[in-house]
Amino acid sequence: MNPSKTEQNGRLRIRGRVEPGFESVRQLFENQMRTMAERNVQLCAFYRGKKVVDLWASAIGDDTFTADSLVNVFSSGKSLEAIAIASLVSRGLVRYDAKITQYWPEFGANGKDGLTIADLMRHEAGLANFDTSIDMEDLFTENIKQNAVGRIIEEHAPAYREGDGGKREYHALTRGWIVNEVFRRVDPAGRTIGEFLREEVSGPLDADVVVGVKETEMPRVSKVHALGFGYVLLQSLIPRFLGRRIVHNIFQILGRLIRIVPSMIKSRRAGTPPPLTGMTGMGFFNEPGFARGETPSANATCSAGGLAKIAAMMSAGGKWEGREFISDEAWQAMHEHPVKADMGAMLVTRFTQGGVDCFTPCTAQSTRIERDFNEGREGFYGWMGLGGSIFQWHPKRDIGFAFVPTSLHVLDFLNERGKRYQAEILKCVETIER
Structure with missing residues (x-):
């Protein structure tokens, strides 16, 4: 890699290195x-098993922030739970087309008996919202094993989007809770996803990726901060050439809000309580108690280096340095059968049966929102997190990618500021491979 360079411009600190050929990314x-x-x-x-980009920075003069700092990546963790289920498939313990009740008989109560593992992984289980809030302590590993969350899920009935009859609805927090219950029942050691990741994935790979932060790890956690709505609207009025500090202008933001807000209101059905007890704002996600629990869909706490290494293992077919993490057959199955469907707010997704989205080239018939979602990340699999994080892999090009910010641009719904890096890395790789 190029020699490390530190830039100090006021409070700005930029550190890290890139390999030759990736200078434009820096x-x-x-x-x-x-x-x-x-x-x-x-x-x-x-790229091809070698770290080619390793950059970290602080715009606020935070010298405690390093490449090893841990940050909540929110829904980027959904790809970790997909990897966990794929590991069970790899060991012949789970099939994607099997009914969930085959592994968890009590799950079938109240009309859920026909749901399959693939339905759950594609966000088509009809369980996007629970009718009761989960207590934070119930998500501690020891309480999960006492079925504190499982009992709530067992008693719940499915409910689908009203109006259009679509089954796909974003299970923002709930998919991880349900997947964790399936996982611990099937895993021979009875482990939760958090325990499994430490022992079978992040541990062997020496990757800073955890679900359920331990007390000794708390000092390494860097808090997240959401941009204020008023700040975003003021910035959106500034033309890009005059220094706008967010991706979108006012017209783009309002256009997205017009599409997304009605869908969000519909998804929060009348009387539906917040997902977690005491959840009143974004500050909740910085609570140590929330970090300690296991919400795989919304509280994976990671470094970009750790996520990118796991993504590199996935881009290489589930292998890393001679060790098989996922068999060829299970890896293929995880990425198979992407089903195109509207997830609400006109957002068309292509989730595979293994629960990762497949980003594809657009056509002349593609909508503007489809283009914004896919263009620049064609060929990648995985997902992204609230406010900015991205954790994805590109099997054809053998790229593992991760972007982890602490500033949450919540109205950048499709994580387009991070997508700029994906697009630039793809350009670099295409140039190298010519």
Whole structure:
């Protein structure tokens, strides 16, 4: 890699290295750190098993923020739970087309008996919202094993989107809770996803990726901060050439809100309580108690370097340095049968039976929102997290990618500021491979 360089411009600190051929990624990183509303950021990418981008920065002069700092990546953790289920498939313990009741008989109560593992992984289980809030302590590993969450899920009935009859609805927090219950019942050691990841994935790979932060790890956690709605609206009025510090202008934001807000209101059915007891705002996600529990769909706490290494293992077919994490057959099954469906708000997704989205080239018939969602990340699999994080892999190009910010641009619904890095890395790789 190029020699490490530290830039100090006021409070801005930029550190890290890139391999020859990826210099433009560093240039983009430096530019975005100067011009976007960022606080602390990590960016890491592997290509053909080699780390080619390893950058981290603080725009607020935070010298405690390093490449090893841990950050909540929210829904990027959904791809970790998909990997956990794929590991069970790899050992012949689970089939994607099997009914969930085959592994968890009590789950079938109240009309859920026909749901399959694939239905759950594609966000088509009709369980996007629970009719009761989960207590934070019930998500501690020891309480999960006492079926504190499982009992709530067992008693719940499915409910689907009203109006259009579509089954796909974003299970923002609930998919991880349900998958964890399935996983611990099937895993021969009775482990939760958090325990499994430490022992079978992040531990062997030496990757800073955890679900359920331990007390000794808390000092390494960097808090997340959401941009204020008023700040975003004011910034959206500024033309890009005059220094707008967010991706979208006012017209783009309002256009997205017009599509997304009605869908969000519909999804929060009348009388539906918040997912977690005491959840009143974004500050809740910085609570140590929330970090300690296991909500795989919304509280994986990771470094970009750790996520990118796992993504590199996935891009290489589930293998890393001679060790098989997922068999060829299970890896293929995880990425098979992407089903195109509207997930609400006109957002068309292509979730595979293994629960990762497949990003594809657009056509002349593609909508603007489809283009914004897919263009620049064609060929990647995985997902992304609230406010910015991205954890994805590109099997054809053998790229593992992760972007982890602490500044949450919540109205950048499709994580397009991070997508800029994906697009630039793809350009670099295409140039190298010519």
